[in-house]
Amino acid sequence: MPMTAWTELAKDTGADLRLDRDTSNCSIARTLEIVGEKWTILILREVWYGSSRFGDFERVLGCPRNLLAARLRMLVAEGILATESYQEPGSRSRPKYVITPKGMDLVPAVMGLLQWGDRHAADPEGPAVLARHRECGAPVGVQIRCGEGHAVQAEDVESVPGPAFRLKLVG
Amino acid sequence: MPMTAWTELAKDTGADLRLDRDTSNCSIARTLEIVGEKWTILILREVWYGSSRFGDFERVLGCPRNLLAARLRMLVAEGILATESYQEPGSRSRPKYVITPKGMDLVPAVMGLLQWGDRHAADPEGPAVLARHRECGAPVGVQIRCGEGHAVQAEDVESVPGPAFRLKLVG
DNA sequence: GATCTGAGTTTACTTTTCGATACTTAGAAG
């Protein structure tokens, strides 16, 4: 999906100056800034699988406590998780972590990673987890689709400059 | 999408032993092992946008040369990129990097990240890049779908133990 | 044969992130 609209502009202009796409405004990079750190996606995976307490995450992930605390704090600050409290009988109330709608919106991206791993890096025994549609039981996956409702092959995706497209000078 | 099938098993058994899901076989984690390092996804983004040469990546990403070389080497070793050669008139032939089918299979995952960023971390000016269906021009995005063809809400995805599901003892 | 060029490699140094363990804290129970 080459963006010919800018690769043409980005040619050498003869002098020492040269134009390139300005990649500072990129939604992929911005998303990775938030969820691209080590453990973050795996914490979300555990939330989807039903964990909610600090100790749950620590035990099942084996993640260092200080990193776990930092990641949880950040996910809450970003509005991806929210804290509620639970109270075990005979204990004081403690915080637990639940996913927000903003966090649920990450499911397609993570399911994309899951799907790729199942296809290209699977354990010979098969997947440890199967995702299926609650209503009909059929296995689920992610698909690229267009606004017209067509399923789209990755090769048929075309990337074009958007409203915030900019060029930058390099040299 | 809690997996009740194992959260029930994972209760304290009264003694000092306790069962937990064994997360060592996870397609998400395995995928992140390969593409979860810094720069890797951004390199792939540039490949999708039309870059193919070492110097292209270096200029547009601002990534250190040593890391760029390491990431490219790894992507080729994993079969996500492949090297071909190009020849500029008057120059010797040099290597360039092209995406493989295995690499194209990552598009849904990365498009998921893009979509989330556009929705939740967008620049006020809007996105720098728009993805659309080459045939009909309509904007594209990723969707969760089941084998029966239904669009599935993230909340309606149910995760159940697969063939390689294991429990582990923690204590 | 000297020079140019793009694609790396190497080196040396700083900064950031990771990982393991010890320590603290706030309330409930004895």
Add this chain to the structure above:
DNA sequence: CTTCTAAGTATCGAAAAGTAAACTCAGATC
């Protein structure tokens, strides 16, 4: 008022990443 517990903090050495510049290498040109 001491103990117990889950949820954190604090600390510190190790590993990885970032930065910058010098160096190599192989062919094409001069």
